[in-house]
Amino acid sequence: MKYISTRGGGEPLSYTEALLEGLARDGGLAVPETMPRVEPETLERWRALTYPQLATEVLGLFATDIPRDDLARMTAAAYAAFPSEVVPLRSIGDGLTLVGLSEGPTLAFKDMAMQFLGQVLEYALARTGAVLNVLGATSGDTGSAAEHALRGKDRISVFMLSPRGRMSAFQRAQMFSLDDENIHNIAIDGVFDDCQNLVKQLAGDIAFKQANHLGAVNSINLARITAQSVYYFWAWLRATDAGGPREVSFTVPSGNFGNVLSGFYAKRMGLPIRRLVLATNENNVLDEFFRTGVYRPRTAAETLATSSPSMDISKASNLERFIFELVGRDPQLVVQAWTELDEQGFFDASADQPRFAGEFGLVSGTSTHDDRIQTIRQVHAAAGDIIDPHTADGVKVAREHVEPSVPMLVLETAKPQKFAETIREALGVDLEYAPDVRAMLDAPQHVTEMADDARALRAFIEAAALRGATVGETAVGADRHDS
Template sequence: MNYISTRSTGLSKCCSFLDVLLGGLAKDGGLYMPAQYPRVSDTELSHWRTLSYADLAFEVIRKFCDDIPTNDLLELTRRTYRADVYSNIRDASRAQHITPFKTLGIEGGAPLSLLELSNGPTLAFKDIAMQLLGNLFEYALAACHHQQLNILGATSGDTGSAAEYAMRGKRGIRVFMLSPYRKMSAFQTAQMFCLQDPNIFNIAVEGVFDDCQDIIKAVSNDHEFREQYKIGTVNSINWARINAQVVYYFRGYFDATCRNDQRVSFTVPSGNFGNVCAGHIARMMGLPIEKLVVATNENNVLDEFFRTGRYRARSATEIYHTSSPSMDISKASNFERFIFDLIGRDPIRISQLFCDVETNGGFDLAMSGDFTRVREFGFVSSHSTHADRIETIRDIHRRYKIIIDTHTADGVKAAREYLEPGVPMIVLETAQAIKFSDAIREALDLDPLYSKDFGKLEALPQRFTLLPADAKHIKNFIRMQIER
């Protein structure tokens, strides 16, 4: 399996799985993609139905990874996907499923279900991939004889804590995590800032998430700095993150069906496009997906594109601070991967289109024949308001006695717009409701239940550094921590 950059021409610049794992962003500014997608046979699908989550992850990931020995990769997935790691669950008896599947009911002639992805250490779907990424990084550093990896990441809410909890205690790894100052929920902030581990550095940026993400790209494109200080990434620009997320689309499909000729649809709350991009890849591998519903909030950049063909990034002053803050994103970093496939994998056009994003604020494919392929790829979209989220949380609780978080509510609202009789609709759960208790109190007039010691988080001392939204300041901070 070889990997290419979305912006590179020719096959001379192919890389292996371990190369892209440690490299993050390609040197030309593009994102790594498989040179071709592996296909899954009907026989394989039938066999995969019988597997545990850890063994399913091994089978899916090894199709993209041939430079980690088979036994080592299997050991890594089995070490990662254990019931005790994913134990923060509504029904403790189902922890061994890792991503339990729950059918809510029949609506519009279709089963409406949740794929519970938020049972890991930080109560968000990011844990599913990030726990594996932590183990992969540690393995790769030893295998490639690297002494140190300094991870630089950005978060709008859940990536940061998931990365930090996955990297705690990992040999040779430091984490520098950027987040928009005072733009996350109190619980999300406390999860990150309460960590006192010496290898964890939280940087609160005076700006919005897009500023954080722009800084990541600016640092990654400073090749001298990146090489000297061994900078890697955990954001979903890192291919391994996307790869690990592909797995639960197969798991959800198997839970919703009993035969390989059945089709299902998935609804995915989406800000940075990484989670739904994994669904696109699963579909390209041959998984029978009917629709991929992209659910957004008031920051409806992606919804606007899928409806009109116009991709228009918002300025910092145009970005709404919403009750589903993990989706308060204007520039979806993984969108480039999808557009790469949409326009026939043309690296020259990709470079121009995303140059247009930086210089002109976006691009328009409405008049292009490429845009018609959006429906061929199964994509549709919707967006929600705060009032929609509150009403959806109330309705799901009233009908099914389940409390969902605000992002998952965005997903349920969008899913209901695209139900088809006889086609199961699976909503990917984003996080647990306790991470957004203010919205839950508004919707239901009650506090979501806390498990274990999560209720004490917001009272713990917090440790972070406040810096301007400027790559130079961030690089100086990183340099000082590494060299001291």
Template sequence: MKYLSTRGHAGRPEFCDILLGGLAPDGGLYLPETYPQVSRAELDAWRKLSYAELAYEILSKFITDIPAADLKAICDKTYTPAVFCHARPGDDPADITPVHWLEPGKLGLLELSNGPTLAFKDMAMQLLGNLFEYVLGKRGQRLNILGATSGDTGSAAEYAMRGKRGVRVFMLSPHGLMSPFQRAQMYSLQDENIFNIAITGMFDDAQDIVKAVSNDAAFKARYHIGAVNSINWARVAAQIVYYFKGYFGATESNDQQVAFCVPSGNFGNICAGHIARMMGLPVARLILATNENDVLDEFFRTGVYRPRKAAETRVTSSPSMDISKASNFERFVFDLVGRDPQKVAALWAEVDAGRPFDLSSSADFARIDDFAFVSGSSTHADRLATIRKVFAQYQVMIDTHTADGVKVAWSCADRIQAGVPVLVLETALPAKFADTIREALGREPERPAALEGIERLPQRVEVMAPDVEAVKRFIAEHVD
């Protein structure tokens, strides 16, 4: 399998090369030259597989430069009940991502938050850590990972990379804007290969720094800079797996369809769903849910992509979605415009210059329904009401981001064909957002015993202005 850049760079690397590199040299994002197609016979055979077995079958279609036995061993090592050990009572932890029905056969939660940091990012990041260690070991190389997080990516990356041979992590986060639990998960880690940098700005400022460093080819090469944000194709590829697993968990045969509702900030999670559908998974709808930062919802309603400036980005009670520049959206637009890299490069030249682009009157946007997307947004009041309603009706406690998804799924019900079940992708456990749970329900969320009192642990973090050169200096001073 060869890969191409959304902006047309001439190189056609294989998986292991883009795993370590992040962005393409032209600033674009990598995608497979073609999406592998899944046959009905394969769907039938895959239905009974374990999560690790299914991950191997799907990932082997995208990863052809790692020997099959080694890739299978990596999947087996990653997806175990010992790692993903926080399933709800009554759900089978061996499923890794069990479906928890709120209304049987109609509305369910796809549990993606059973990993070590209680967020869906663990599903891809645990695999990424093992892939990094394997490839670096084979090549005798080292890697300095630079990432940005609005909440969950950072802790998932750090827990996946802590202690990994040949890897150091430099994680940027918006100073003071994550929940206390999220900050504690990251900043309390004392591993020598983990470095936290709190940027005095919004997530988008941190993400812009990561892109600027990645686009400095000389610095990137000298200091062996890699990426774990969802700009890294391996993250998206790993997430494709749970759409297939969720589909099998929600249906009895492959003649049925499913709709997935996905809380979306950076578009990486729902991008994986888009690719699963392009591969042939029977997906009736992909429902995109945003919070008050509704850049993506605005595009799917109007055809205008209008990233906001940091000052215009709202601070909300679903902070992992407080994003106004969706990095992975470029991958979808590449498909929307017929995989024309010149069009994509021109559109993102506008974005990089701080201007919106408008496809509303284009022939490309006229095809938007072919991709099965619908969208909606949610507010703080919506989140509180949804958390209360789900707890009262179903005795299930959900976090703020999942609440955005449930609210939008309800609001889009008239756009889903009768009889098609809707799975809302659970993005985190409620323990990560205790302040809002207390506001909604007047009680504390439950948390795993091992994470009790995490906010009281000593924390280690550097606070910096959103300055690219200052971040570069810090990296240079802390690498081997």
């Protein structure tokens, strides 16, 4: 299996090569040269597998350059910190089932891919003798999941950008309380899209990228997308009966289009998915696109701060991978669409919009703050479950797309403890924290605040980046301060 760029440049890469490169050199994203297929009889054979075993099978279709025994060892290590079931399913009434994706160390679905990514990055770097300086952006959960997966690793340093003041107190504490030498938290004066733009700007500078060994762990990294596709297979296997394919639908709270893209890939691989329902919050650029076919990202000033902050995104990086499929995998048409986006602030795919729900099974909806509060109350009253605000966005939109005899599975995004203020508003309760969580919340926080300035970020990375291929060869960067 080889990987090509959505924009057509460069030579095809292996899985580990694409993993280490992150953003392609032509500014595009890595995609499989051909999508692997899973036959119905293979799905049936997978029913008895544990989650790590299933991950080995699914990821083995993508990571063909990694020996199967090595891959099995990495998946076992990646999910060792999870409960034995790893991804539990539970009914919440109204024909909806939650897919529990927040059982990992940072209590969010990002752990599902990031724990594997930590394993495979370390493996790939050990094989090559190289180092990697990870440059990422987070709207909340990606940063903590990445840092907890990569902290203390000798060949990796992490530079994580976050929008100053835009995350929950819990999300900030999970990141900023870390004091490992290889973790660098940078709070940018702006919104998530500003952080993401800085990442793309530096990653697109090939000379700077090579000189500073830059890589990515955002969902632009294909390993994240492939690892996330595993739980779609897992959930389908537990929501259906043996004996033959039966369609289910998934609702996915989405900001950067990475999680729902993983489901789209699973569907393209042959998993019997009827609908992929994309749920947005008030920053509903993606909902507008899937309803109208016009993609019009908002400016930073137009991007709202909401009570589901991890979805406060207006420029969805992974949409490019969907557009690549939409235009028949023609990289010239992808470049044309993004050129139009740069020049006029939007591109128009309305002629293809009927294919979204038809050929691709993709539909969408929007949820507001009032919807989230009401949904949290309703789920708690009906099922005794407390769900986080992003999952509430998913539940609200899922209810609008339930079909008779088609199971509707809603992907849980995080534990409610990460968003205590919203839970208090909805239910009037203060959630209890374990002693170790309380200690984290009370710990000193280490973060560098920075303007939305590519030159300042370049200087910071050049001072603190790992150099060469020598393990543990770190330099001290710009001074952190406690906040």
